[in-house]
Amino acid sequence: MAKQKSLKGLGARYGIKIRKQYAKIHYQLKEKRTCPECGSQQFTRDAVGIWSCKKCEYKVAGTAYDVKL
Ligand SMILES: [Zn+2]
Numbered sequence: 712m713a714k715q716k717s718l719k720g721l722g723a724r725y726g727i728k729i730r731k732q733y734a735k736i737h738y739q740l741k742e743k744r745t746c747p748e749c750g751s752q753q754f755t756r757d758a759v760g761i762w763s764c765k766k767c768e769y770k771v772a773g774t775a776y777d778v779k780l
Pocket of ligand 1: 750764769
């Protein structure tokens with residue numbers, strides 16, 4: 712247990728650079744987003760590149776890990 716705490720999901724594999732990127736994207740993905748249509752916070756990624764609102768079912772194409780509106 713000498714090494715730094717590893718990030719969930721990747722363990723000690725792939726090297727620090729990849730893990731840092733993964734962590735960044737992971738948090739980005741979980742971030743609360745606001746639906747541009749109804750303003751609800753239930754705007755999440757449906758599938759890779761597809762973002763949708765759970766409340767009003769508004770759907771938009773974005774990038775794999777983030778949505779630019
Ligand atoms: Zn909405």
